[in-house]
Amino acid sequence: MPLSDAPAIDPAQAATAGATTPTAEARAAGAATGPDQAVAVEVRGLVKRYDGRAVVDGLDLVARPGAVTAVLGPNGAGKTTTIECCEGLRSPDGGTVRVLGRDPVADARALRPRVGVMLQDGGLPTGVRALELLRHVAAMYATPRPVDELAERLGLHGFARTTVRRLSGGQRQRVALAAAVVGRPDVVFLDEPSAGMDPQSRRAVWDLVRELRADGVAIVLTTHLMDEAADLADHVHVVDHGRVIASGSVRELTDAGTGPGTVRIEAAPGLDLTPLLTTLNTPSTPLSAGYLSSQSPPVQQIPSTQRSGQEGWVGSESEAGVYTLTGAVDPAALAAVTAWLAERGVLARSVTTGRRTLEDVFLDLTGRNLR
Numbered sequence: 575m576p577l578s579d580a581p582a583i584d585p586a587q588a589a590t591a592g593a594t595t596p597t598a599e600a601r602a603a604g605a606a607t608g609p610d611q612a613v614a615v616e617v618r619g620l621v622k623r624y625d626g627r628a629v630v631d632g633l634d635l636v637a638r639p640g641a642v643t644a645v646l647g648p649n650g651a652g653k654t655t656t657i658e659c660c661e662g663l664r665s666p667d668g669g670t671v672r673v674l675g676r677d678p679v680a681d682a683r684a685l686r687p688r689v690g691v692m693l694q695d696g697g698l699p700t701g702v703r704a705l706e707l708l709r710h711v712a713a714m715y716a717t718p719r720p721v722d723e724l725a726e727r728l729g730l731h732g733f734a735r736t737t738v739r740r741l742s743g744g745q746r747q748r749v750a751l752a753a754a755v756v757g758r759p760d761v762v763f764l765d766e767p768s769a770g771m772d773p774q775s776r777r778a779v780w781d782l783v784r785e786l787r788a789d790g791v792a793i794v795l796t797t798h799l800m801d802e803a804a805d806l807a808d809h810v811h812v813v814d815h816g817r818v819i820a821s822g823s824v825r826e827l828t829d830a831g832t833g834p835g836t837v838r839i840e841a842a843p844g845l846d847l848t849p850l851l852t853t854l855n856t857p858s859t860p861l862s863a864g865y866l867s868s869q870s871p872p873v874q875q876i877p878s879t880q881r882s883g884q885e886g887w888v889g890s891e892s893e894a895g896v897y898t899l900t901g902a903v904d905p906a907a908l909a910a911v912t913a914w915l916a917e918r919g920v921l922a923r924s925v926t927t928g929r930r931t932l933e934d935v936f937l938d939l940t941g942r943n944l945r
């Protein structure tokens with residue numbers, strides 16, 4: 575089948591005709607054999623410049639087999655450029671990149687059958703029918719996944735005979751994902767895999783990613799969906815201005831320091847929160863002093879100039895009689911809340927505290943300004 579309008583870069587490039595693809599058992603058995611196995615992807619001091627401007631500027635990143643490594647960052651942070659260097663699609667200007675122990679540019683041929691790539695824009699040839707494309711890619715591998723089973727899982731049969739050009743964005747993404755994994759790769763790069771997908775498709779993608787992880791595949795995922803990262807990622811790298819500014823498990827990141835949490839109060843409607851917020855934000859009290867002073871080892875020290883997030887307690891009556899306060903939740907803050915209620919003779923139906931979310935951490939680290 576001619577792929578006449580194939581773009582310069584497409585997921586089928588990840589395939590090599592007649593390539594052997596390791597089974598999950600072989601992958602597990604091989605874990606101790608090669609120099610490349612404990613770390614699937616290793617990026618050290620990566621620099622990439624465009625027009626003299628370093629868009630990746632000394633970036634370090636590691637991804638391991640059997641784990642999902644999420645790369646988060648604002649628009650233009652350098653995530654895609656980094657991933658493209660790992661995929662061998664861009665040559666670094668500095669630093670080293672190793673995928674399965676090999677140089678992705680120099681050893682591209684050897685890596686092709688072992689690396690699955692799902693590009694941000696799908697990168698698929700547009701004149702080919704969806705299922706034909708998948709069969710074509712599968713035929714390039716010695717032991718591909720059964721195409722029909724994969725198509726079923728990702729719901730491709732409903733538009734199997736539609737050309738890629740006519741697919742919706744979410745449908746195209748699903749075909750691109752199928753093409754990236756059909757060859758049973760050891761490493762999969764997924765650049766915003768579920769962007770534009772409906773909730774059902776997203777769920778199917780997440781299930782597939784979990785299955786790949788269980789099979790020992792190293793998955794590198796860029797995403798803007800914090801719930802996706804929080805749900806899937808074993809390890810998170812937050813990238814900004816071409817560098818990793820924080821790194822750790824989701825738990826490590828959300829537990830770090832005394833950053834913001836929430837206090838939710840259910841009580842009588844119409845309470846004026848101003849005096850409470852004033853108390854909580856009074857500098858003489860220690861209540862807000864710890865805010866944004868993250869010292870936990872897994873999180874790298876961030877220069878204060880980059881900490882442009884929220885700088886004190888804020889709160890509002892989010893619905894009648896429900897108040898949400900956000901700030902540095904600690905025992906003293908909670909005591910101030912209950913004292914404030916007591917002073918007003920208000921018996922709250924509930925006062926609950928919540929932990930920081932990954933999105934809170936992300937905004938803390940990268941600020942709230944648009945990029």
Ligand SMILES: Nc1ncnc2c1ncn2[C@@H]1O[C@H](COP(=O)(O)OP(=O)(O)OP(=O)(O)O)[C@@H](O)[C@H]1O
Nearest residue numbers: 624625629647648649650651652653654655656694
């Ligand atoms: N081929 C190119 N030529 C010039 N500049 C480029 C090129 N590719 C990317 N850039 C620039 O490099 C910077 C990083 O882009 P990159 O696509 O890596 O960011 P990103 O973190 O993936 O962003 P997004 O979340 O929007 O996808 C941006 O400022 C972008 O404009």
